[in-house]
Amino acid sequence: MDFKTELNKRVDYIENIIYSSLIDSSKSNSDKQAEIYEAMNYSVQSGGKRLRPMLMLETSRLFHGRDEDVSYFLTVIELIHTYSLVHDDLEAMDNDEYRRGRKTTHAVYGEAMGVLCGDALLNYAFEMGLKGIKAAKDKDRALDALDYIATKAGAFGMIGGQVVDIKNENSDIDIETLDYINELKTGALIEASMVAGAILAGATKQEVQSIEKIASNVGKAFQIQDDILDVTSTTEVLGKPVLSDEKNNKSTYVTLLGIEAASEKVKQLSEEAILILRELNEDNVFLTELIHHLVYRKK
């Protein structure tokens, strides 16, 4: 298997599905609010890694799910991820003007539109999710999947993580608080992606639990690697400023543990994840490679 080729094939597959669900602003120009469709599309068409939908798709495939049963939910999870970035970048939040080498949504459309665009993306995620339930062969599974995603995206999950992150800005935090932030802010949506994939494919309760553990490890390792890259990479490779954590006086896994121990933690977490994956007695070579790729990525 050529991993890069397979990876790109999946990005294309996923983007086709997501883009087809976007509102065509040129066809809707009788709508006076067409600019919000534009802003939504601009935000979604950002050249992201499409990591969350990819994890969902591959987890579904792991349990022999049909691709058409997850398609609406690939869009749901990417829309939620996208809205969270749009709001995270706002002046009122991190005040970031660039992301992935491109102007952020509020930098292009203004702060008020940034707020509304994020709102519209989150709302649209649920519009799509509800359509997904309506179209589902197994409505109960689809309902369970959307319910799981909703909980992980909200105050008990991703948004909760954002809050703790913001509350601890410019203050020294301990490793326990850092773990807490990352488990919610980054981990929750990665768990939602993989678990929703498992649920939609009809995995057993026990299998879902294993997937939760794998996803939790992947989320943690992913975030630690992010901190490592912020000090070891370059702006050209990352497409965003490096040393931003240091500039913002942020406590990270690198500042708290040092690069060596942080790298060791990435290794431990990913090895454990792959071990649990093997014990599932299901096989998905690409998913194993993907996890490896994610936690040892260079950008």
Next chain:
Amino acid sequence: MDFKTELNKRVDYIENIIYSSLIDSSKSNSDKQAEIYEAMNYSVQSGGKRLRPMLMLETSRLFHGRDEDVSYFLTVIELIHTYSLVHDDLEAMDNDEYRRGRKTTHAVYGEAMGVLCGDALLNYAFEMGLKGIKAAKDKDRALDALDYIATKAGAFGMIGGQVVDIKNENSDIDIETLDYINELKTGALIEASMVAGAILAGATKQEVQSIEKIASNVGKAFQIQDDILDVTSTTEVLGKPVLSDEKNNKSTYVTLLGIEAASEKVKQLSEEAILILRELNEDNVFLTELIHHLVYRKK
């Protein structure tokens, strides 16, 4: 029927349901993000009129729906309404420090928390809605109701109206644009409330269409009355600054039509709504009174 007594009875009934779904921040103080629960509760416990859940409940009753079948959705619609106010009040949006005589959410918790609190309320609305579907006796109806609400709340509905409103700030607009803004910004959620009530109660397609028309008229009349009160009421009665439209150089029904013609329009719209309601061959004295009360309210 003593309308005031009946009205207060319903406000109590609705608030009991909504408040019981809030996250108890004192019991969740091991959660490091407990402040977001507080901010959410502060925003919801604002002494609002609970108009939207009340319209939903009474429309359901009109079609002999069971109160327990709408209860989750009363919360859903009020959470969506609340989040829209929280974001509307942000510095980046209308920059309002007071609402209903009380500090706005971002004025108490800061702008970043204002953004996140709105996000959390919107997300929580769907968490509740999905629980509502799971608990429903008739899952298809509940799914249709939430789907309708979601569409009306999003870029094609309420958020779309917000966008057009913001895009036309400080510029003279014509009556057609003003109608467009209000139909989406205020009308869409009032329609969602009443139509969801009808769907949940099992109203026929034709009945749902009549309710859509009634709700559309009520929404319009409600907004025109809002504009009238802004120039004829006092800050003490309204609990918010009067003449704010003039101060903000806003085109309103009063500036475009004059008070007399605006009042006439309120009368026409509400009379037509009550006529359609009568033709439904269903009876709900309170709903008729409520519509009357809403469009001729003094605050």
